Amino acid sequence: MSVGIAWLRGAFRLDDQPMLVEAARRCDALLIVAERSPGPRAGVHRRRFHLGSLAALDRALGALDQGLHVLRETPGDEIPRLAERLGARGVWVGAAPGSEERATLGRLERSLPETCRLHVGRDNRLFDALPIEAGDWPMSFSKFRRKVERNLAPDPALDAPAALPPPPAGFDRAPPDRQADDCGIFAGGEAAGRKRLDDYVFGQRRVLRYKQTRNGLLSFDDSTKFSPWLANGCLSVRRVWSEVERFESGVEANQSTYWVKFELLWREYFRWLMDATGSALFRAEGLADVPPEWRADAKRLQAWREGMTGVPLVDAAMRELAATGYMSNRARQNVASFLVKDLAQDWREGAAWFERQLVDYDVASNWGNWAYQAGTGTDTRERWFNVIGQARRYDPDAEYLAHWLPELRELPSRDRFVPWKAAAPVAEYPAPVVEDPRWS
Ligand code: FAD
Numbered sequence: 001m002s003v004g005i006a007w008l009r010g011a012f013r014l015d016d017q018p019m020l021v022e023a024a025r026r027c028d029a030l031l032i033v034a035e036r037s038p039g040p041r042a043g044v045h046r047r048r049f050h051l052g053s054l055a056a057l058d059r060a061l062g063a064l065d066q067g068l069h070v071l072r073e074t075p076g077d078e079i080p081r082l083a084e085r086l087g088a089r090g091v092w093v094g095a096a097p098g099s100e101e102r103a104t105l106g107r108l109e110r111s112l113p114e115t116c117r118l119h120v121g122r123d124n125r126l127f128d129a130l131p132i133e134a135g136d137w138p139m140s141f142s143k144f145r146r147k148v149e150r151n152l153a154p155d156p157a158l159d160a161p162a163a164l165p166p167p168p169a170g171f172d173r174a175p176p177d178r179q180a181d182d183c184g185i186f187a188g189g190e191a192a193g194r195k196r197l198d199d200y201v202f203g204q205r206r207v208l209r210y211k212q213t214r215n216g217l218l219s220f221d222d223s224t225k226f227s228p229w230l231a232n233g234c235l236s237v238r239r240v241w242s243e244v245e246r247f248e249s250g251v252e253a254n255q256s257t258y259w260v261k262f263e264l265l266w267r268e269y270f271r272w273l274m275d276a277t278g279s280a281l282f283r284a285e286g287l288a289d290v291p292p293e294w295r296a297d298a299k300r301l302q303a304w305r306e307g308m309t310g311v312p313l314v315d316a317a318m319r320e321l322a323a324t325g326y327m328s329n330r331a332r333q334n335v336a337s338f339l340v341k342d343l344a345q346d347w348r349e350g351a352a353w354f355e356r357q358l359v360d361y362d363v364a365s366n367w368g369n370w371a372y373q374a375g376t377g378t379d380t381r382e383r384w385f386n387v388i389g390q391a392r393r394y395d396p397d398a399e400y401l402a403h404w405l406p407e408l409r410e411l412p413s414r415d416r417f418v419p420w421k422a423a424a425p426v427a428e429y430p431a432p433v434v435e436d437p438r439w440s
Contacts, residue, residue, distance in 0.1 A: 003029045003086045003168050007079060007093040008068075008233075010038075011124060012053035013190035014060055014160035016236030019121040021161050023092035029168040031086060032061060033069045033079065038232075041352075045325025045359040046232075049188040053234055054176035056189025066164045069173035076104055080111040086168050088116050095123045097271045098363040099279040124230065124237050126154035126268050137276035138287050138378045144269045145262075157238035185220070185324050186228045186359055193229030197240060200224050201247050210256040214263075215330045217317075217400040223328060224260060227360035230267070237264060270368030273378070281367045284348065286376025292340060292347065300343045303433055304335070305353055307404075310432035312416055313391035314338045316404035323404075325359030330394055336373040337385035342434050347374035388439040391417050405429070 004027035006020045012034065014020070023030055034057065038050045058068040071078045079091060091112065093105070109118040122128060131151045132144070167173060186192070201207045206221050216222030229235035241264060248257050277287055284291035303309045307318035317331035327335070332354075339350045351370035355361050371377035395401060398416035402409045407429040408416045415422035418439075420431050 001028050003027060003031070003088045005031045005033060005079060005083060005086070005088050005091045007075065007091060008032060008034045008057070009075070009093050010035075010096055011094050011233035012057045012188070013193070013234050013236065014057075014064075015190065015194075016157040016238055017094075017160070018158050019092040019094050019119065020164075021158060022119065022121070023090070024161055024164050026090065027165055030066070030165045031069055031082065031088070031168055031171065031173070032066060032164075033071055033075075033082070035075055036070050036072065041355050042361070043325070043356040045184060045357065046361055048184055049186060049228055049232055049325075049359050051177060052183050052188025052192075053190075053232055054188075055178070056191055056234075058176050060190060061164070064161070064164045066167060067173055068176060069167075069171075070176050072174060076107045076111065079108060080113065083116040084113050086171065090117045090119055092119045092121070094121050096363075097123060097274045099282075101363070123271070124233055125271050126237055126241060126264065127152060128155045130272060132272075134276070138273060140378045141266060141269050144272070145265050148265065148268075154238055154241050157236050157242055184359070185326065186225070188228075188232065188234065190229075190234045193226070193234040196225060196229065197235060197243055200226075201243055202251070205251070207244065207247060207257055207260060208252060208254060211259040212256070214259070215328075215394050217328055217331060217395050218403060225326075227362075228326070231358075231360040231362040231365070237267065240264065267362075267365055270364040273368055274364040281371050281377070282348070284346065284376075286371040286374065287378055288376045288380050292374055292376060294340075294344050294346045296346065297343070300433055301339075301345050301349055303430070304339050304343060304345070304350075308430055309338070309343075310420065310430040311338065311342075311387055312398075312401045312405060312408065312419065313387050313395070316401050319404045321354075321357050325357060327358075330390070332369070333373060334385045334387050334390050336370060337383060338387050340374045341384045342387070342436060347371070347376065386436075386438060388417055 004023045006023040008020065011017065034054060038046045054068060054070060061067050083091060105120060112118060130148065132147055213222045226235060226240055230237055241261060244257055244260050274281060280287055304318065307315040309315055314335050317327050317335050321327045336350055339345050340347045347370055351367055354366055368377065372379060373383060375383060391401065398413040401416045407426050408419055411419060411422055411426065419426055419429055
């Protein structure tokens with residue numbers, strides 16, 4: 001009887017799970033494990049999503065007469081002990097981008113019993129390999145996209161297994177905790193992710209208007225909202241891509257359907273960039289030679305985190321983030337630019353705050369985008385956003401501002417953009433921490 005362990009690390013789905021399929025093929029009994037929490041730096045939104053995802057995965061496994069064992073300790077400590085106890089011949093796990101994530105696998109491999117091998121597969125990305133030489137990195141997104149689009153189609157997603165070997169006999173597994181009823185605006189788990197994918201593409205056909213709506217700030221359907229499920233491994237990016245292509249060939253293809261794939265290439269780019277540059281993206285200077293200049297100011301940083309800078313678009317977005325764990329891409333660019341360029345704070349403070357707050361936190365996309373915004377990525381051009389002009393352009397009736405900043409609701413909409421200039425300023429709302437002459 002050969003026993004194996006499949007560790008579904010940050011990959012809470014059955015679809016497109018090559019390592020699970022491989023483990024199932026090679027073993028007569030299989031213990032399927034996942035980590036209890038998304039890690040010490042995750043805040044409440046990601047924790048809740050993680051819990052919901054574990055519970056959903058356990059239910060899906062139940063339909064195949066299997067179940068999830070939730071690790072009570074760190075994987076590096078518990079998995080080797082489980083392997084020893086079960087006499088497991090192998091541990092199958094998907095990779096993850098990021099230097100810490102890779103180091104965890106190295107430690108795990110060293111602690112496994114001699115008779116147990118670690119098998120590491122790919123992570124949640126589109127391509128198995130790229131037509132790019134190692135020496136060509138780091139390269140810009142445009143160059144990456146041109147090389148990839150010209151030469152390559154994403155590798156196909158693997159179907160979910162129709163059957164699995166049973167759990168090891170006599171093993172008393174620890175199932176997930178009961179899921180909290182309140183799941184915020186995103187419900188964790190593969191079924192919820194697939195439902196969103198189906199609704200957005202085939203159901204509501206919003207994918208046909210993505211390019212026009214993607215910069216909207218207020219409505220849930222302005223963009224796909226696939227990110228929480230992609231980042232937490234509930235959706236396979238290959239499945240998302242192939243569903244968009246199925247829609248394009250069976251229903252309609254237009255600039256918007258292409259643009260969803262274009263954005264997925266950004267996600268892909270940051271993963272390969274992080275692979276190629278190791279921990280360099282986390283340094284103050286990132287991939288650039290010179291770090292941006294900043295003067296650490298705890299009060300400014302705190303005002304930014306709390307949504308109390310007195311600059312409405314920034315405050316609305318930061319409060320949305322705290323309340324929901326989400327913020328649109330347009331708002332993310334603005335608050336990042338404001339922190340780095342207007343408040344002159346260390347960009348890594350912003351990235352670390354996002355790491356805690358975001359429900360869709362993804363190490364490569366987060367640190368890659370922050371570095372890009374701070375000018376420490378592969379493109380060091382000045383990227384300053386006029387946060388007042390952007391609010392006027394993307395929230396012309398100041399509805400997003402009114403939604404997240406109740407103090408400003410009574411003001412006429414034109415005054416909500418610059419409340420300190422209103423005839424009767426609102427006492428509860430702060431004056432702007434900084435003012436830039438370019439705003440007007
Ligand atoms: P859509 O606009 O519908 O895009 C579809 C998908 O494409 C997204 O789900 C995402 O997987 C991918 N995508 C879109 N834009 C980007 C981008 N700029 N970079 C990488 N992938 C992209 N995205 C994360 O998934 N996790 C993060 O931790 C994260 N941190 C960010 C930090 C900053 C400072 C900025 C500017 C952007 C960050 N993004 C991050 C990228 C982007 O903001 C989110 O992916 C997007 O807002 C998620 O909403 P959506 O699924 O509706 O995106």
